[in-house]
Amino acid sequence: MTLVADRLYRAGYTEPRLRQFWGEPIASALVRNNAAPAIHFCQTILDTAETRGDEAPTRSSFDQHLAALAMLFHFHREVSLETTRSALGEAAFDVALASGLLVTSNSDQASTRAEAGDPGCASAPFAITPYDLPVGVPRGFRPGDENLYLVSDHGTLTNPDVLDGDFVLGLGGAGRTLVSLTPREHVEISADIGTGCGIQALLLARHSDRVIATDISQRALHLTGLSAGLNGIDNIELRAGSMLEPLSEPVDLLVSNPPFVITPRTTVANFEYRDGGMTGDRLVKSLFSAIPGHLRPGGRSVCLGNWETTSAVDAGPEAWVADPDTSVLVIEREALDPIAYAETWIRDGGISRASEDWNQAAAAWMDDFESRDVTEVVFGYVIMGKAEETSSSFKTTVRTTSAIANNPHGLGQFVATTFALRSWLATAGAEEIATTVFTRSPDLVEHRHHVPGESDPSSITLEQGIGFGQVFDLDTALAGFVSVADGSLTLRQTAVALAQLLDVNPTALEDQLIAQVRRLVSAGALLPVNDATPE
DSSP states (O other), X not given: OHHHHHHHHHTTOSHHHHHHHHXXXXXXXXXXXXXXXXXXXXXXXXXXXXXXXXXXXXXHHHHHHHHHHHHHHTTOOOEEHHHHHHHHOHHHHHHHHHTTXXXXXXXXXXXXXXXXXXXXXXXXXXXXXXXXXXXXXXXXSSTTTTEEEEEEOOOTTTOOSOOOTTOOOOSOHHHHHHHHHSXXXXXXXXXXXXOTTSHHHHHHTTSEEEEEEEESXXXXXXXXXXXXXXXXXXXXXXXXXXXXXXXXXXXXXXXXXXXXXXXXXXXXXXXXXXXXXXXXXHHHHHHHHHGGGGEEEEEEEEEEEEEEEESSOOOOGGGTOOOTTEEEEEEEEEEEOHHHHHHHHHHHTTOOTTSHHHHHHHHHHHHHHHHTTEEEEEEEEEEEEEOSSSOOOOEEEEEOOSOOOOOTTOHHHHHHHHHHXXXXXXXXXXXXXXXXXXXXXXXXXXXXXXXXXXXXXXXXXXXXXXXXXXXXXXXXXXXXXXXXXXXXXXHHHHHHHHHHHHTSOHHHHHHHHHHHHHHHHHTTSEEEOSTTOOO
16 A cells, blocks of 8 residues: 555645645635635646546646646545546546545446446545644654655544544544654554544654554554554554453553543543543543553553543552552643533534533533533643652653643653653652752753832743743742853752852751752753763
8 A cells, every 4th residue: 555655745735735735824724624725726736637538738637637646635625536536546546446545436327427428437535635744753764754644433523414434533632642752763563542533643653663552442453454454564463342441461662642531420421532431531631641651661651541530539650650660740731611611622523612412412511510510621741751760750740731842852752851851850869969060951041020110120931942932930049059050060060059059048048949950850851960860
């Protein structure tokens, strides 16, 4: 099937080329799930090409081919057989037909079409979506491999009806987030739990000797297999089963974008790609608590999830993992009230607002949350690391809702660095911190806010330019420490100098700075640079 992918690539069916093809306003409309402008644009090109016939210039032929491919694989529209064959070429057309990526007019329609002078049409039962790989994902294996093709079901972009329960979602926002968070070092064996359309498994295959992809949906496994064939990937093993059940051996790296949506166990429609089939957040709780048992020593996992906060319990995934040798970093990115949460997922299922189905679903969600006294639902990331030998571990939660900043080496690299820093802090006592030399991260910007006419700042803040773009409030002493943190002085030496300048007790200032520096180190704003530096 790589012949089909090669033809798509040569025809310009890639994310950057398509944005250039139909322009920014249409690309923005697609982001808003509005396909009408793009469909109109492509259909106009096809109609114009048919009018011009053989006298059309080369540029128009190229545009016609790209418009045809977009109509077929992106917008689920029929295209004439003649145009489809021309866009793909005879050989790729035959492969697409044989593999089920294309279907033609059925025999019952063929005679009717022939009598009407219509040679027939082709259509694509599945979407094939181009994906431009982000920074950090290994590439350079073959020409054009900066682009990946994903096979999934056509979704709400082109389908106005409520989705089927076995619908296989393509690459969405959550999937892109997991791609960015995943570390990309080479490993022997990795696993993608709840693979869906297979995007995580396809990327893991680039830096793993073996990849195991599990899913309860046979349809999802079939489409993942099609994607693997389309992209020439042969080191993914597909296993049917629920979550971790098919995983019989420990792995070096485990990722999961599980069906974490909290859905009432009532008449509300359930979707295999998003609903776990359990009450509340029990699915993610059972998954996260079991993951350490499937990691090799030194192994890591990166997962997404939703979990509930109730009036009685506000602890999340950090409290679910009992394994003493596994560290857990929970990053809470968003918290919604129950009504806002319900709106998000009712709309995701394709239910029209203000319809009777909408009203019934909203009522079911509200009753379900009220039965457990849920006050908010959190979306976040759960990163785990299993120690290679018995050592102190940490389990902590950070809520950071600021916009993700610029990460030239990928967000996954930043998260891995902060995880390593927290692992070091878990074993570093006050004396070790005091005798450590620190340097500030080069991405930091300090802001001093002054009341007009005052010489001293009313507030001092420190802003990160990478990671999650966090902002930290500094007092005078901590601002002084950060300003001289250039890798030349230990914390204790800096505390003595600052104590003389500020006329305070050096021991008390050292204790204060140790606590404050711990916070900045855990966020990646300050880095230890002596022998204590984590690898």
